[in-house]
Amino acid sequence: MSDTESPSVLCVVAADERRASLVAAFDEGTAVEATASVDAAVAQLETDVGIHCVVLSDDAPDGGLVTAIERFDGLVLDVPVVVVAENRCGVAPAALEAGAVDVVDDDGDVARRLAAERATRAAERWIQETESRAMSKVRRLFENTTDGIVEATLSDETAIIQQANRAFATMVGAEPGTLVGRDLDEVVLPPSRRDEGRTINQRVAGGERVETEVQRLADDEVRTFLLRSVAVTPGSDRAYFVYTDVTERRERERELQRQNERLDEFAGIVSHDLRNPLTVARGHHEVLADECDHASLADLGWALDRMESLIADVLQLARSGKTVDDPRPVSLGQVAGEAWSYCDTADASLTVVEHDGAVLADPERLSALFENLYRNSVAHVGGEVAVTVERTGRGFAVADDGPGLPVTDAGRAFEQGFTTAESGTGFGLAIVEDIAEAHGWTVRVDPAHDGARFVFESAEWVEGDPGPGEPDDRVRDANT
Structure with missing residues (x-):
């Protein structure tokens, strides 16, 4: 609510003349609306947050005065109810007890x-x-948030600090009380860059809500912040400046970018x-x-x-570690089935358990994940292995009906180069783990399963149709 909000009253009176007389009794400074029905008044209050009091006549209630008061009292808005009655003494005890x-x-x-004055x-x-x-909630948020917050008075191009929370004071290495009255830009910007702060102040003073990424001095070092600035109320000369430190987040993003560039470079070396x-050599x-x-x-x-197999696996390993930046809803069952068709699975079988929803993923890399798991099952169990893909509470799982991983090997399953198969390169499950991590998922071996079961967690699911060309999943058996 704004500081200038005027009171607004809703009069509920059945008799037309009596209702008109009551409305006329209010001063011009009070906004008055009127209705003859309690039901209509309740319906209005369920959607209209601009009513601050109900004046209820003893002739209006649908179902009795006490019931009407209780209906108003039970609304989310919970505005006060003032009762007007021709027989005040007769209704007052019950009305007050009901909540008037x-x-x-x-x-x-x-x-x-x-009655109008009291309402x-x-x-x-x-x-x-x-x-x-509301201000109490704002105050608790102001004091307890980890974001640095400053309330300042705008004068021309200058923002003068009126109060700062503990997080902002810690950010600039000062006590909150010592910041009051200081120029905000002098606290967080070197002299050579204060024009930047002045420009933001002008935009906020002009009524603009500013959200931008900035570099600011914080405890004698330059850090990156998401700055959100807005006037306290429209047209006010007071404004809030909220600083969210995103330095580590941006550094992680830059490091991921550098990692992806190194992986691209490495993949080029391997490929060429x-x-x-x-x-x-093969030609000779x-x-x-x-x-x-x-x-x-x-x-x-x-x-x-x-050597050809090793190069192919190393190339896939390099590409699998690149972060998935733009996952989209895909049908787990469709990708699992297509991946199965790309593998030499002999007499093995695949079952995809029916489930709802679509998983957010890069479909090509999700397919590569399945292909490596399928090949792993065939290599370690044999050509008649049965593989199952299913959705779980936090992701999905891929399992086979083989003997499973020995306890001594389970902890090393995802190590690069580790294999128990005679013809294996030891990269398959490392590629699986890299693809999972590139999506932000985790993967683990389920020790309780009789065969090998790989559980992927933290995958994000969306409900509904995964999109054109990607039908709903059904139980599917594939044999080759």
Whole structure:
């Protein structure tokens, strides 16, 4: 509420003449509305927050005076009720017990003017009490938030500090009381950059709500803040300046960007500088195999295949660690099924348990995650393994019906290069973990499952259709 809000009263009187007389008794400074029905008044108060008091006549109640008072008293707005009655003494005890704040006679113009005065005072008290409660909440927020907050008076281009919370004082290395009366820009900006602060002050003084990222002095170092500035009330010369420290967040974003750039560079090296000589070596191997028959050619071919697999896995590992910046709702079942079709799964089977909703993910990398898990199951269990994909309370899980991971190996499952399969490179599950972390998920081995079960948590789900071309998931069996 603003400091200039005027009281507003709703009169509930059934008789037309009596209602008109009561409305006429109010001064011009009080806004008055009127209705003949309690039901209509209750409906209005459920949507209109501009009413501050109800004047209820003893002739209006639908279902009795006490019931009517209790209906008003039970509303969220909970405005005071003043009763006007032709027989004040007869209704006052029950009306006051039911929640009315006052009961006034209604036996003439003088009595109605008294009722109007008391209703106006009740409305004014309600406004003051409501504003006081609101200010109390603001004060608690002001003192307890971790954001630095300053209330300042705007004069021309200058913001003079009137009060500062403990978080702001700590931010600038001062006691709150020592900041009062100082120029805000002199506290947080070096002389060479104070024009920047003056410009923001002018915008706020002009009624603009400012939200921008700024660099400010904080305890003798320059830090990055999200600054939100707004006038206390429209047209006021007082304003709040709220500083949220985002220095670490921006540094993490920059580090992720640098990491992604390094991964791109590494992927380029793997893709070109290692694959090119491998391609040359494979060509020579094919020529030799056509021209001569030597026992070492088989071993050489195996070594070249092994190098090709390692390069492919390292390349995928490098790309899998890039942060997913723009995930979109995708059908878990559809991606799981498509990934299955990309793998050599022999006589293995896949079941996707029916579920609602779509998971927020990068569909290509989610597919790569499934492909690596499927290959891991086939490599360790065999060509007849049964794999299940299902949604869980906090994400999803992929399980097989094999013997599971030995307890001694479970803790090393995601280490790069660790494998128990003769032909494995040891990168598959490391790629799975990197893809999960790039989405902001965690992955763990479920020790209670008989086979190998990988549980992905912190995945975000959205309800409804995942979008065109991505049908709802159903139980799906795929055999190859």
